[in-house]
Amino acid sequence: MFGGTDDAVIGFSGTGGQSLRQQFVANYAAKTPYLGLLGLSRSPTTISLPDGYSRSFSSTLAGAWYQGAQGYPASLTFGGYDALRGNTDSVLTLPLGAEITRDIVVQITAIGISSVGDPATPVQNVAAFIDSVVPEMWLPQEVCKVFKDAFDLEWNDDLGLYLVSDSQHEELLSQNATVSLSLESQGSTVTIDLPYEAFYQPITYPLADILDGTVLHYFPLRIAANDTQYMLGSVFLQEAYLAVDYHRREFYLSQAQFPGNENEYRIVTVHPPGWSHGLSTGAIVGIAVGAFALVVIACGLLWWFKYRPRSKKRASRLSAKSTEQDRDVFGYYGREKDGGEETYEKRELDTAEPGMRGSIASRCELPSPPLPQYSPGSPERDWPKDRGSIDMVEMGDYLTARRVPVQSPVELSADSEHERRPPPVEIA
Template sequence: MRVLPSTSGSSVWVVVAEGCNPATDPQDCPERRGELFASNASSSLVQKGFYELPLQAEEILGYSGNGQFAYDQITLGGNGAGGPALNNTMFAGIATKDFLIGTMGLTPWGVNFTDSNNPVPSLLTSLKNAGLVTSNSWGYSAGAFYSPKQTSGSLTFGGYDASRFVPNNLTFTRGPDIARDLLIGIQTITSGTDSLLLEGVVAMIDSTVAQIWLPNEACRRFEEIFGLVWDETAELYLVNDTLHQKLVDEDPSVTFTIGSNTTSSDIINIVLPYGAFDLTADWPLTTNGTARYFPLRRAANASQVVLGRTFLQEAYLIVDYDRNNFSLSRAVFPDTNVPQQLVTILPPSEKGSSHGRLAKGAIIGIGVGTAAIIVALIATFLYLMRRRWLPSAPKIQVTTNAPEETKPELDAQQTPNFSGMGTPVSLNSTPVEAKGSQRFPREMYDPSIIRPEVQGDSRRPVELAECARVVRHELSG
């Protein structure tokens, strides 16, 4: 099954059978949604319950959904690629079309359920507890499939790939709200000599979201400069053939000037060519075939300003939760014959390390590639397959060395079954809401504090490399 890396999530979400309605959805809906998880094919699956998805960051943008949470073994990587397998790993089956393809959370935060005394560890925490990575860190870029090289995305757990970015000295401090911690200051946005941003704004980086969300004033400037027209029905900036050809011929670029806040002197420029914005919308974004669109959305307030996967096509993001910082760099797209430069980020307790390349034998291959999928959400495809695991699931406790805050607790009074394993569950029904008192405030932060830069040595990050399509191993009924 294909999923997208989520820089704000902590668990794996996969689409289940209810995510495709044969009566109303396209015949190839399962393929479009990254393939469906056949819950009735696993006799080892252990259910947890039916909960509202933890979307503290994305609900501000109008995203919502419910999930049937359960435990099973998850193997990262292509069939036969030798990727790591994680036992007793929590995941959620989803049907909501707010997320066409499932996600793989990258944060170390556990998820608290109100009917359990201990938070369930995240995927990153599980990798660290299993000794597969040395630190709570990762490096990610969404790739540039529009480029002549059709460059794949890059995701490395426990380190980063130094061959995929241009290094700089700018380091950001994570924000105090774990739901909105990757905050940066956009100082200017320009296209040639044209200014597209009237004043600086604080933005959140979130790969769970496809588009770039900017203040209304900035969107109006994009409309004026590029001739964009907002479609109220589709709620997208649709691009007709005439405008598309004009933009292709002019080939404009958009430069984001970014600092730790909106006025700092240390900055980095991330340049997006028109190709990064030249996307095609299809079902379920549109109902009447395909349409070109420009992935810009209107932010109604400051909390909605978000840089999604569109931005991360041209940027490389490294997050080090152990040191409470992250970095942002200009992505580069090396030829396929250029070797990777995988660098481990050591935990702060290990000193005297230096950046170094990994020995080839230490690399754990996990399948990832990048493609402009049918709905044109430029995405990193991660392949997961489910196999049999132990029939009994012990209670799992978080052992990460991340800060003590955890995601808000999820509350549920019902635990319906997956379809095919008992009474069918409607994942589109009204969810049992999370307890509001458990939510953390979405605070802004003081980005003036600069933390030490990430360190590395020659030990093992888990790197995501390209692989063939995965065949899911299903158990017979």
């Protein structure tokens, strides 16, 4: 025995399959080959091996070596199924069994063989376990007799196998013989058709004590000793598509499909119960409120930094324009230069300037004399006409008129420093 390292590739060369670089590869000469297993069940399984054996995890999927020029690879999908490899229009749904070592069990109700032309033979109480590790089909002796008679099989006691003669093998290939297995569950039935090519398994050296180039045509069918040995092995899975849902404790069977392009696929994801790809109502409401708040904040920032300065500038322009209009209306109709500074001609009632003599109140109307001068019985008001004339007297912030006694005119000399005062005016 010798070994080395090499690249291990799942699939045919050049198909882009998954590869593992620098894997240990051993070459040995023995009549009993080792079989690697890839565990797919979610249930814990303990495997007891003799000392010196290593536990190998590699694919043992059946595929269909007889399909196409180079055969058709098997399909293995985790977390879903390939809708192009199974017949989604005709699917049998079955519950998983309680025993973890025999959980994928299907009930065989009838077996039909097309080369014979007879109706399908009913089968009673055949609950077969689907096991990809086992290459053959293990069935009751009476069921095996149906195959033996239809295909003219020869039983070899030394090998414990059914063999097919060379002539019979060629005849079955030319007839395109087909085996139909009717499977039932809870009133539903699905038929899986297996061509004779799926059963063709050649035996060569070093099996069956063959020491030369002899080839035996082996039919993968074994007689089960009891009902615990009823099994459908990898020969069955060449033409059946199996999907197992451990979350729902169900498995599904349908006729396998072989698309024209072996690299073509359509994966359908199967989610566990209670899974939701959408958001909860609370999350949706929270997102909506948050989005609304963001929109409001964005609009506020936009107004603050863009439109608010424009509004202030516009208000300033309108205020300046209004001031100019007010100046035109109330007497601000010209500008004069006074010592290099611009001044405006003031209107009669200037409410913007403080009052005279330090008054801080704005003047809003013309001043009037004190009320006593106009009240009834006032001396100033009832002054007789012959008592004098009116004189202008400054009183506070205003000027008022009052009567004064009549006096004779005062004559001033020509050299007087004072001007002649005009005579008082008589009030009629």
